[in-house]
Amino acid sequence: MSAVRIAPSILSADFAKLGDEVAMLERAGADWIHVDVMDGRFVPNLTFGAKVIETVRARTTLPLDVHLMVVEPERYFDDFAAAGASGLTIHAEVSPHLHRQLVRIRELGLRAGVALSPSTPLSAVEDVLAELDLLLVMSVNPGFGGQKFIARSVDRLSRARRMLDAAQSGAALEVDGGINRDTIVECWRAGADTFVAGNAVFSARDPAAEIAALRARCAHRA
Ligand code: DX5
Ligand code: ZN
Numbered sequence: 001m002s003a004v005r006i007a008p009s010i011l012s013a014d015f016a017k018l019g020d021e022v023a024m025l026e027r028a029g030a031d032w033i034h035v036d037v038m039d040g041r042f043v044p045n046l047t048f049g050a051k052v053i054e055t056v057r058a059r060t061t062l063p064l065d066v067h068l069m070v071v072e073p074e075r076y077f078d079d080f081a082a083a084g085a086s087g088l089t090i091h092a093e094v095s096p097h098l099h100r101q102l103v104r105i106r107e108l109g110l111r112a113g114v115a116l117s118p119s120t121p122l123s124a125v126e127d128v129l130a131e132l133d134l135l136l137v138m139s140v141n142p143g144f145g146g147q148k149f150i151a152r153s154v155d156r157l158s159r160a161r162r163m164l165d166a167a168q169s170g171a172a173l174e175v176d177g178g179i180n181r182d183t184i185v186e187c188w189r190a191g192a193d194t195f196v197a198g199n200a201v202f203s204a205r206d207p208a209a210e211i212a213a214l215r216a217r218c219a220h221r222a
Contacts, residue, residue, distance in 0.1 A: 001148055004188070004218040005172070006211050007032035008057065009067050009198035011047065012146045019050070022059045025201070028119050028208035030214075032065040033178070034196045035085070036145075037071035046087055050079040057084030065089070065134075067090055067176065067196075069142045074101050074139025087111030089136050089174075092124040095163035102131035112144060115176070117142055118150050129167040134194070135139060139187070140177030145198040149178030154186045188218040 008030045013021040024035060040046040054063060063086035068076065073090040076219055082171060088105045092114050095101050105112035113134035114125050118141060125135060129156060137160055140189035157175060174188045175193035184195055197214060204210035 003193060004215055005031040005123065005194040006214050007034040007174070007194060007196045007209070008201040008207070009034040009036055009145065009176075009196050011036040012198035012202035017075070019055060019059045022056050024207065026060045026062055029211045030062060032063045032194070033060060034107040035066045036063055037070060037076075038143065039068060039070050040072045042091060045143050050076070050083040052082055053083035053085055063087065067136065072095070074104065081108040081110055085110060085135060085214070087113055088147045089113030089115050089134060091115045091117065091142070091220060098125070099128050099131060102128055106131070113174070115142070118153065122156065129164065129169050129170060129171070132169065132171045134172040134174055135164065135176045136176055138177055139175050139179070139183070147178055154190050155172055157187055157190035157192050159201055179214070181217055184217050185212050
């Protein structure tokens with residue numbers, strides 16, 4: 001059985017005590033810390049950049065899974081690598097030279113990821129599977145935490161799983177948006193192995209119990 005990774009998104013954290021929140025997530029059993037970078041251009045929202053990634057890096061040894069919701073993401077690769085990112089995931093919708101960018105991310109020694117918004121065909125990554133370490137299937141339209149899971153994402157994950165398996169790819173299959181105790185089950189069955197959860201973890205009274213509960217929901221494939 002493949003491993004399950006729970007990657008809480010700090011988008012839902014209290015930014016006034018971000019360092020403590022990150023340390024809390026590590027104690028609570030998170031596998032990765034998901035870092036949502038937004039530029040107010042690719043998505044309407046604005047979040048943070050390299051300085052904050054550095055701050056987060058200083059408070060945890062967990063991998064930092066950086067999700068770039070920005071136009072021209074390549075402008076930030078060097079800074080984010082230096083700040084301590086472990087993986088960079090760029091959106092296919094804003095990356096006409098996807099192959100080049102993925103090669104570059106790997107050259108920096110980082111996990112190279114591509115994210116697909118809900119309306120982007122999976123075929124957008126079909127010809128770069130050899131360069132891919134992570135495929136992120138968005139299950140909400142990127143931009144905000146706390147949105148409702150788009151049900152069709154389950155079918156997209158199944159098809160993504162088949163595409164990766166057919167290419168004998170070892171890439172992680174990550175799902176992001178509206179993941180909670182209910183929605184995670186179908187995503188797991190569809191073949192996802194890495195689950196971003198913002199609201200579900202941070203609105204829980206006991207984040208450690210919530211992370212454990214999310215993980216437990218993935219115990220069996222149907
Ligand atoms: C949305 C972000 C997500 C978001 C997930 O654009 O990429 O990572 O924070 O948050 P929830 O789990 O609340 O949908
Ligand atoms: Zn994200």
